[in-house]
Amino acid sequence: MTHRTPILALGLLLAAAGIAQAQETPVAVRGARIIPISGPEIENGVLVVHRGKITAVGDARTAIPRGATLIDGRGKVLMPGLVDTHSHIGGGDGGDASAAMHPDVRILDAIDPRSDTFRKARTGGITTVNVMPGSGHLMSGQTVYLKLRDADRIVDMLPDKTMDSIYGGLKMANGTNSLRGTGPFPGTRGRQTAMQRGIFIRAQEYMAKENPPRDLQMETMVEVLQGKRIVHFHTHTHFDILTVLRLVEEFKFRAVLHHVSDAAMVAEEIAAAGVQSSIIAIDAPGGKVEAINLSYSAGAALEKAGADVSYHTDDGVTDSRFFLRSAAFGVRAGMSRAKALEAVTLAGARMLDMAHRVGSLEVGKDADFILLSGDPLSVYSVVEQTWIEGSKVFDRADPKQKPFFTGGYEVFRGEGFFHSCYHD
Amino acid sequence: MLNESAPMKASILLLSIILFAVSAQAQTYAVKGERVYTVSGRMIPNGVVLVKDGTIERVGTAAQVRIPDGYAVTEAKVVTPGFIDARNTVGISGHLNVPADQDQLERSSPFQPELRAIDAYNARERLVEYVRELGITTIHTGHGPGALASGQTMIVKTAGGTVNEALIDSVTMVAFTLGTSVSGNYSSPGTRSKQVAMLRAEFLKAREYMAKENPVRDLKMDIMARVLRREVRALFTVQQATEIQSALRLQREFGFDLVLDGAAEAYLMLADIQAAGVPVLVHPPMMRTYGEGRNATLTLASELHKAGIPFAFQAGFEGYVPKTRIVHFEAAIALQSGLPFDAALTAITLGSARILGIDARVGSLEAGKDADLALFDGEPFEYTTRTVAVMVNGSWVSNQAR
Numbered sequence: 001m002t003h004r005t006p007i008l009a010l011g012l013l014l015a016a017a018g019i020a021q022a023q024e025t026p027v028a029v030r031g032a033r034i035i036p037i038s039g040p041e042i043e044n045g046v047l048v049v050h051r052g053k054i055t056a057v058g059d060a061r062t063a064i065p066r067g068a069t070l071i072d073g074r075g076k077v078l079m080p081g082l083v084d085t086h087s088h089i090g091g092g093d094g095g096d097a098s099a100a101m102h103p104d105v106r107i108l109d110a111i112d113p114r115s116d117t118f119r120k121a122r123t124g125g126i127t128t129v130n131v132m133p134g135s136g137h138l139m140s141g142q143t144v145y146l147k148l149r150d151a152d153r154i155v156d157m158l159p160d161k162t163m164d165s166i167y168g169g170l171k172m173a174n175g176t177n178s179l180r181g182t183g184p185f186p187g188t189r190g191r192q193t194a195m196q197r198g199i200f201i202r203a204q205e206y207m208a209k210e211n212p213p214r215d216l217q218m219e220t221m222v223e224v225l226q227g228k229r230i231v232h233f234h235t236h237t238h239f240d241i242l243t244v245l246r247l248v249e250e251f252k253f254r255a256v257l258h259h260v261s262d263a264a265m266v267a268e269e270i271a272a273a274g275v276q277s278s279i280i281a282i283d284a285p286g287g288k289v290e291a292i293n294l295s296y297s298a299g300a301a302l303e304k305a306g307a308d309v310s311y312h313t314d315d316g317v318t319d320s321r322f323f324l325r326s327a328a329f330g331v332r333a334g335m336s337r338a339k340a341l342e343a344v345t346l347a348g349a350r351m352l353d354m355a356h357r358v359g360s361l362e363v364g365k366d367a368d369f370i371l372l373s374g375d376p377l378s379v380y381s382v383v384e385q386t387w388i389e390g391s392k393v394f395d396r397a398d399p400k401q402k403p404f405f406t407g408g409y410e411v412f413r414g415e416g417f418f419h420s421c422y423h424d
Numbered sequence: 425m426l427n428e429s430a431p432m433k434a435s436i437l438l439l440s441i442i443l444f445a446v447s448a449q450a451q452t453y454a455v456k457g458e459r460v461y462t463v464s465g466r467m468i469p470n471g472v473v474l475v476k477d478g479t480i481e482r483v484g485t486a487a488q489v490r491i492p493d494g495y496a497v498t499e500a501k502v503v504t505p506g507f508i509d510a511r512n513t514v515g516i517s518g519h520l521n522v523p524a525d526q527d528q529l530e531r532s533s534p535f536q537p538e539l540r541a542i543d544a545y546n547a548r549e550r551l552v553e554y555v556r557e558l559g560i561t562t563i564h565t566g567h568g569p570g571a572l573a574s575g576q577t578m579i580v581k582t583a584g585g586t587v588n589e590a591l592i593d594s595v596t597m598v599a600f601t602l603g604t605s606v607s608g609n610y611s612s613p614g615t616r617s618k619q620v621a622m623l624r625a626e627f628l629k630a631r632e633y634m635a636k637e638n639p640v641r642d643l644k645m646d647i648m649a650r651v652l653r654r655e656v657r658a659l660f661t662v663q664q665a666t667e668i669q670s671a672l673r674l675q676r677e678f679g680f681d682l683v684l685d686g687a688a689e690a691y692l693m694l695a696d697i698q699a700a701g702v703p704v705l706v707h708p709p710m711m712r713t714y715g716e717g718r719n720a721t722l723t724l725a726s727e728l729h730k731a732g733i734p735f736a737f738q739a740g741f742e743g744y745v746p747k748t749r750i751v752h753f754e755a756a757i758a759l760q761s762g763l764p765f766d767a768a769l770t771a772i773t774l775g776s777a778r779i780l781g782i783d784a785r786v787g788s789l790e791a792g793k794d795a796d797l798a799l800f801d802g803e804p805f806e807y808t809t810r811t812v813a814v815m816v817n818g819s820w821v822s823n824q825a826r
Contacts, residue, residue: 120713283753284554286519287745292550316712317745322757328807379756379807406761407721409692412713 023367023390026050028064032073032371037080037346038360047078049367052389057361071371071385079341079376080361081127081368081388082323083348085278086232086258086312089117089320094133094141094171099184101199103170103224104216105141107133108163113151116404116412121320122148122394123405125370125383128159128349128358130312135173135234138186138196142220143232144168145352147368149388159354166228166353169256170220172196173234174243175290193243200225200251224253230353231255232278236290238262245273256351258312261291263298267305276308276351279343280318281326299343300334309339310348321405328377341376451477451818454495455797456486457503461804463774464788473503475795478818483789500812502804504769505788506561506796508776509751511659511685511705511738513568515580516541519550519747528568528741530575534610535626537598537651538643539575541566545587547580551748555739556582557822558750559798559811562592562777562786568741569601569661569685570609572623576647577659579782581796583816592782597659597683598651602667603716620670627652627678657681663688663707663716672700683779686740688720694731703734703779706771708749709757711740722761729767736776737768756805768805794818801825 027049034045036057046062048055056062064070092111095102111131121129128147133140145168146157158167174192181187186195203221206212223229233244233255241257248255257263257270257277270277279302285294302309311326313319318326327340335343349359357366367390374381382405386394396402403411453475460471462483472489474481482489491497518525527544530536545565546552555563566577577597584590602619613619630648633639650656658680660671668687675682682700684690686707690697697704706725711717721727728735737758739749751772759768767775777787785794795818802809814822 282746283750284519284551284746284748286550287521287742287747289520289522291745292519316714319710319712322710325807332808332810377808379760379805382760406723407713407719409689409719412718 023050023052026055026065026068027071027367027387027390028068029071029073029078029369029371030060030064032076032078034361035077035079035341035376036361037342038362045073045078047361047369049369049387049390052367052391054361054363054365054367056363073371076384077372077374077376077381078361078369079372080345080359081370081386082125082344083310083346083352083354083359084121084126084129084313084315084320084323084344085256085310085348085351086132086280087121087126087129087315087320088132088134089121089129089315090115090131090146091117092131092133092144095137095139097183100137100178100186100195101139101217102137102141103139103199103218103220105133106144106168107131107141108144108154108158108168111144111146111154113154113157117315117320118146118148119394119401119404120412121315122386123383123396123401124319124321124323125372125386126313126320126323127368127370127386127388127393128352128354130169130232130352132171132232135171135177136180137171138173138178138192139199140171140173142168142229143171145354147358147366147388148393149391150393159357166223169230169232169352170224171234172231172255175234175236175240176288177234189240189243193247196247197250200247200253204251225251227252227254230351232258234258236261238265240290241266242269245269245275248273248275259291259314260298260302261294264295264301265293267301267307270302271305271307276310276347277302278310278312278348278351280312280314281329282318296329296333299330299340303335303339308347308350309343310351311343312348324376324381324383325379328379331377337377451475452492452495453795453815453818454491454497455503455799455815456497456499457501457799459502460789461502461504461769462789463505463770464790471503473789473795473797475797475815475818478795480789480791480793480795482791498799498813500799501802502800502809503789504559504798504800504804505773505786506798506814506816507559507752507772508562508736508780508787509555509560509564509739509772510736510776510780511564511577511740512748512751513741514551514555514563514565514739514748515545515547515549516565516567517551517741517747518546519554521744521747525549528566528574529570529609531609534572534606534613535622535644536571536575537573537647539567540595541576541578542587542591542594545578545580545590547584547586547590552582555748555750556814556816557811557824557826558752559800559804559814560751561796561798561814561816562782564596564738564780566596567599569599570605570741571599571601572606572613572619573626574599574601576656579780581816583819583821592785593780595647595650595656596780597657598647599659599661599685600671601661602670603661603663605716616666616670620674623674624677627674631678651680652678654679654681657683659683659685659705661685664719665689665692668693669696672696672702675700675702685738686717688717688724691721691724691727694727694733698731698733703736704728705738705779706735706758708738708740708751708754709761710749710754722757725755725758725768725771726762729763734775734779735771736779737771752805756807759805765805
């Protein structure tokens with residue numbers, strides 16, 4: 001018993017050193033068709049990553065450092081890790097029924113970093129995700145941007161592995177989900193918007209004070225007013241979308257529209273306001289009255305209008321494993337291939353203020369990439385490997401890992417958060 | 425048309441009459457495809473399907489089949505039989521998802537096999553149009569899962585303005601469910617064992633009813649007797665292995681014709697299912713892996729195929745968003761996880777028709793069968809391929825690229 005302790009301690013030390021100096025050996029993928037997103041596709045390309053960052057990306061002539069671990073990418077497609085701008089994986093939740101607005105509530109405090117939903121998402125190629133509280137509130141709480149690294153502590157999944165910088169947005173919602181008409185909840189859209197305007201006005205007053213007493217709600221709202229924290233705004237119908245645009249105009253905060261079911265009807269207005277949209281590909285319209293006009297053509301309409309558009313899973317409404325389907329269905333309904341692929345990568349990164357870190361294959365960015373068996377828009381293609389910051393976090397060839405894609409007996413333990421965003 | 429003049433109205437009326445006359449009379453079409461999947465036979469490169477008076481007249485290569493004069497020619501990259509969804513609730517449950525359009529589950533009591541699907545089907549429901557435009561021409565729809573017996577199912581074409589126009593078979597199966605969802609919908613049965621006990625009691629009652637010479641007419645027992653006489657099959661929605669075993673036990677005890685529905689954990693008991701000779705309407709592969717579907721796999725269809733167990737794909741029932749799944753989108757996911765192309769296509773056409781007992785009419789491109797066709801601008805399972813035209817009973821019902 002006693003002689004085992006030093007060995008165990010040494011092991012822990014080595015493990016700690018491994019975490020601190022991640023990926024000492026460069027990794028190079030050769031021969032794949034590379035889709036950098038930020039530039040044209042490269043046949044027979046080379047990607048080199050070292051110490052968690054991309055150090056080179058280019059054609060076959062790109063220099064590969066001596067001693068690099070080589071990965072054969074011939075016949076495969078390599079692209080950035082996918083960015084999901086709206087998901088409910090990780091088992092977290094937001095505000096309770098005591099109020100309709102909870103800017104002080106952090107979903108981070110409720111997420112299980114060991115949740116199998118994270119492992120499942122990685123099999124679909126997702127490496128960065130905005131985990132949101134639900135939409136049954138006008139303001140259900142702070143969202144969290146996670147990189148799907150292996151971690152014991154949720155903080156180790158934050159982009160900078162620290163809570164000192166902004167690491168999430170603020171979830172807001174309008175439309176029917178919060179129209180409960182009981183207790184602190186509004187019963188009409190007019191009341192809903194008045195309540196949302198009210199909290200912004202209070203925040204403006206708080207911000208104007210010198211040394212105000214600490215107020216967790218107001219501190220978050222000030223970050224929103226200062227443009228440091230993005231509002232992720234659930235909204236479906238064309239008139240609810242325009243309500244969000246009016247709020248943005250009045251209070252000058254940064255908002256990303258989420259779901260945006262009627263996008264095609266007000267695409268010009270969205271583009272003119274310079275507001276970004278995070279949309280979802282759903283296989284049939286309806287299921288709730290606000291979504292009866294939902295169609296695959298939202299992406300094409302927004303692209304045509306010149307608006308920035310990303311896709312999200314809203315997992316469990318759609319499944320993280322099939323996130324690439326979204327881009328493909330965008331193309332099916334008229335989106336360009338380039339914009340559709342950008343919509344599951346770089347556009348999403350922009351909407352999380354993470355475009356300097358993720359979303360494209362560029363030197364200096366995080367080494368987050370996926371290796372696909374074929375074209376990303378084909379049903380016949382699967383994600384073979386997912387890498388985050390130079391570490392392989394999913395390998396389909398490993399029989400222990402593959403079930404996180406295919407499922408099986410007692411593979412998935414977590415219960416889903418399904419009726420979250422379209423419903424309460 | 426704010427200010428429609430009388431002559432204008434008249435001309436619109438006249439036009440409508442002419443259009444109707446055209447659709448009723450000009451019933452000869454030639455559909456050409458770069459790849460024509462007959463399903464019953466080999467794929468025909470550069471194939472032609474001749475359609476006359478609502479049925480398929482002839483199928484062959486362009487070299488074999490001369491297109492007679494007067495046949496309107498349509499061309500597409502790919503032509504397949506119209507797809508069949510082996511189990512959904514479309515038309516019984518509507519897209520709005522409000523009480524007024526949700527008739528798939530009556531919650532007043534957990535055992536109501538007498539409820540007829542024809543009494544609730546809305547042929548003009550938006551979801552019917554939606555699946556039709558995507559190439560789904562036949563659906564086995566009706567009462568949903570969630571009750572010991574929720575009611576009956578039926579088979580319809582997705583065209584036609586009324587249930588009578590759409591109907592293929594008015595009473596196809598009785599929808600039974602075992603599992604935790606039933607106990608969530610009713611105060612009793614509250615446990616799995618109670619569910620089985622209650623069903624056994626009903627089957628015993630039906631036996632007694634059948635044994636009587638002039639029984640007092642009982643709608644529940646009428647349909648249960650038809651199930652016991654094997655005139656109507658029992659569709660058991662069962663996801664977990666425990667429930668699959670219960671369904672197989674009930675089938676052995678009472679001798680009805682069983683069809684398994686969902687069967688998420690069927691991979692745990694392939695041999696038993698094979699031995700029972702029971703077909704499986706496999707759950708949508710993209711089924712959420714929560715609750716009773718927690719152990720669902722993307723590979724079940726592939727395993728059933730390897731085991732030689734007859735199976736078909738279905739959209740199933742969805743309580744929320746999306747309000748229905750799309751059967752060939754689901755089959756595509758099984759294809760991605762190893763199901764061969766031909767098996768996937770068969771499981772949404774002829775294989776499905778065989779299980780449903782309608783293969784004499786639909787499911788393949790063969791002379792004499794109903795002219796139900798789906799046309800595509802590429803490989804039919806590809807995400808980016810669009811359905812470009814759909815024909816039901818020899819009439820074009822969609823020319824919208826979807």
